[in-house]
Amino acid sequence: MTAKQVRELDRVVIRFAGDSGDGMQLTGDRFTAETASFGNDLSTLPNFPAEIRAPAGTLPGVSSFQLHFADHDILTPGDAPDVLVAMNPAALKANLPDVPKGAILIVDTAEFTPRALKKVGYATSPLDDGSLNSYQVHALDLTGMTMTALEPFGLSRKEASRSKNMFALGLLSWMYGRSIDGTVRFLQSKFATKADIRDANITAVKAGWNYGETTEDFAVSYEVKPAPMPSGRYRNITGNLALSYGLVAAAKQSGMPLFLGSYPITPASDILHEISKHKRFGVRTFQAEDEIAGVGAALGASFGGSLGVTTTSGPGVALKSETVGLAVSLELPLIIVDVQRGGPSTGLPTKTEQADLLQAMYGRNGEAPVPIIAPASPADCFDAALEAARIAVTYRTPVFLLSDGYLANGSEPWAIPDVESLPTIEPDFATEKNHGSGDDAEFWPYIRDPQTLARAWAVPGTAGLEHRIGGLEKADGSGNISYDPTNHDYMVRTRQAKVDGIEVPDLEVDDPSGDARLLVLGWGSTYGPIGAAVRRARSAGHAVAQAHLRYLNPLPANTGDVLRRYERVLLPEMNLGQLAMLLRARYLVDVIGHNQVRGLPFKAEELAEVIMKEDDQL
């Protein structure tokens, strides 16, 4: 055997694509885990249809998983794949437009039958007609080789062929020097009770690796060295998982039991699934009859002193809005997690978007201000959940946590925090009467802390503090029903002042040269793509400043100053300019929007072009 050449790369983008039943998400997850353990920095982008099993071999049925890994810190899952693994003609056709010339295509030829080709509109096979000449094509019978390797197991053709994704994983693992030990352990545990499936999959992944090692097809393997990262213990984590852990942590840090009331909805359901697994933390999860009951039960639990949380996506928020308004009026803590997806209506359930900002901000009757926090990356979902809980509990208010489909399913390495260092959240429940003295002493639920304007909160079970609250306007202090015009005006303004006065950190600006005239501002999941685009622009000689808003309501106190400091402010958003409108209205600054609603995150290269063009005009 000849020693194969190893070529060193600083970064690689791989996309696995196949039918939605081909196990591409699992393949991507496993390659990610191997890559994380190896110590590369990484970022992932799963992309799958809303249909569970769209018709096999069709374009709408294609599911893909893109992974970007590097020997340096990276911010996005990558614009274009360097390697596309296509398990059938549909996967090739759907993904080829994203693949630059010269890239590597690994194609499973087993599925390139005349019928399958015709199904997606290929008149001739692209493997034979020369249309792929500008790519490095590896046309391999992955399915056939998998079945040959699995012959000893006596599985049916269908069963054996299902392991082809593991064969592909083994091959790619060899190409990029990833260890498959973790995957073998994973398969042993996943299929612990199904010995034949377990052994077949392990055999397939090993066969894929060995094929790479021995075949002449692959003359080169690649090495991407570990990325230098701050010291510490790391794991890979998706946004939904980090958010779930953040909620469990917030319950512990506040001493309030977590109550999650939710109705299943894509792409938020995984949070319900995850938290349901952790009942040993005293967590109660409630799969409600509808979105309204989910948030209603969460608010009822909050009334009783639990940390009430509901998780949903945009359509669910629309249904919950009346209850959120009630929480504003009751001034009780409540966390509403909105994992945003493409809208309006059912929209694009599995695709990402940032178009619920104005719904979160204003989507209620009356003046009903609600704080909003938006995590910037998958791992940041952990901290953002803790922050949402801090604000909700400290200020007795519902809080919107605006994640999105990209953060929810995307992953990145996370420096695991020391739990001792997590902030404490103090519910500060009322235990004594707070109005009048002696025999006339009473508990008034709407007496406020002069600093935070948070009201006194007594939970049921507190003797002598029995009181009634409701959605009717309340008299300042006593909380009794009041229709008094002056009182209503005062209460409306006070609820607004309470939210406006929430302490949030200042907006930080990254302007290394100090010469920037253009500020690129973002919020939520655009942090990665904007950061990567700004880096590109800077390498091309542009002095560009970057700032990212994590708090959308209230905005950091210095936001206006920051915006006015630059000649031009560019704000990319995955909506038609929702934050831009808020900022223009509030600060009278001519914020320029760059807007895309394609259901996918911004591509760094395209965004860099936009940034440089704006900068050139200054």
Add this chain to the structure above:
Amino acid sequence: MTATDLGMPGLAGVPTTDVAQNKKDFTSDQEVRWCPGCGDYAVLASVQGFLPELGLKRENIVFVSGIGCSSRFPYYMDTFGMHSIHGRAPAIATGLATSRPDLSVWVVTGDGDALSIGGNHLIHVLRRNVNMTILLFNNRIYGLTKGQYSPTSEQGKITKSTPMGSLDAPFNPVSLALGAEATFVARTIDSDRAHLTSVLRAAAAHRGTSLVEIYQNCNIFNDGAFEILKNRDTRDEVMIRLEHGEPVRFGANNEHGIRRNPATSGLEICSGDDPNVIVHDAQAADPSRAFALSRLADPGTLARTPIGIFRQVERPTYGDLVNEQVDQAVDNQGAGDLAALITGNDTWTVE
């Protein structure tokens, strides 16, 4: 002493007090603002008069309501209370009761609140059997919005929104609850304090969701809706008082009875001395008989209207099961360790 010792499993876990209580202890300082003559006053007085009997710590009692005239109820009770939004009280109370087994949770709702806008929550709370007592004030009309027909109004009802008569068939709340797997279903009348109190007593004692339909007179928009059941001259002929273990008879001298029709398997009127008069069994596992009883009433005239407890069976409550799972998870896996959870099994260290 706990509520369980008192033979009140529905209140097990709710702390009791040895301090004597009276009606005044449950009366808040808020002025009651229902229309003069409203049946709600009678129900409020009965509830305030009954609660001292339970001997519960007042701070562990919570009244939750939706929207409508009856939903102002919590403001008048000197307990914890929440006046919430239209139709959602059962959902809110589900979160509260499930997370706080030490509370006695009461929901006050009306026919519009519970059966129209909140119909979904009502059937699901019944199916889950969350531990709470639901007082459904049925006046067969919308009062707070000034007189539109409700989901229990008789067909053909002339109201502001149905000048030519309502077209939709009404719900029978007892039938609906039985169909939704309810474990405790009863019907009573605002003006019959003794009967109302006896039903409240049984409802509070029941562990699970107790649905108590209370026929309540709206003297402004639907006055006399239940007069036939209240008037001394007519009530005995039309009202069937259900008592567990007793033959189902009615009439001034029990001259009418209810028996099973072997041909149709349904129930029918017979003579009070008919040997086949059925004996009411509220504890029967099969709800068919209770359902058949609920169907006797004529939705228009209210003739043959049974009152009392239709069904009272034991089934684990949702909250108890939820809390059992939490305890079981702790027993099996130990109390949660946050550091271990967030670390997971697949980590690497950068020096």
